[in-house]
Amino acid sequence: MAVSSPELKAFLIDTPFFGGLSDTSLDLLIAMLAERRFEMGAVVVVEGEPGRSMYIVQSGELVVSKLGDSGCAIDINRLGPGDFFGEMTLIGVQNRSATLVADSPLVLYELTARNLYTYYKTDIYAYAMVMQNINRELCRRLRRADDRFAELADAARGAMTRTRLHPGR
DSSP, X not given: OBOOOHHHHHHHHTSGGGTTOOHHXXXXXXXXXXXXXXXXXXXXXXXXXXXXXXXXXXXXXXXEEEEOTTSOEEEEEEEOTTOEEXXXXXXXXXXXXXXXXXXXXXXXXXXXXXXXXXXXXXXXXXXXXXXXXHHXXXXXXXXXXXXXXXXXXXXXXXXXXXXXXXXXX
16 A cells, blocks of 8 residues: 655655655655554565565664574564665665564565665656765665674684683683
8 A cells, every 4th residue: 555644755855765865755755655564473574585575664673683594593683663674675686585473563665676766767867866866875885784793703802812721712
């Protein structure tokens, strides 16, 4: 179901995904969104499955996990209001990179690949702004992941040094 309301528009203006869009371009994009609701515990997307849409979180929280080599799910992130996900499957045209599960009741807004293509054909400037916003967020996420890898590598190096200096501990 397509949605539109002044409250939704005000919320979306404050999310990184919609930054820099004109009022007309924003209204066009909002008209393409479909509201999706999920109960706590619902699996929203599954790692490895094909994806044809992305989502903006209006309310609720999700746990993002990936399967480890042992087959166990490893929680890697949490998403909440204003966050978006699923954009990688639209940009990279690859399967879902993670599983997302509702950690509380959710209200999401879905934008399909087909609607994003329609947006491209209708308003190329606004489409370019949306893609730039997505890329900025992907860069922020990559930077956070780099920082986390560096922290983990530093901690592992410190543990190895302590073990070499104090064998048997």
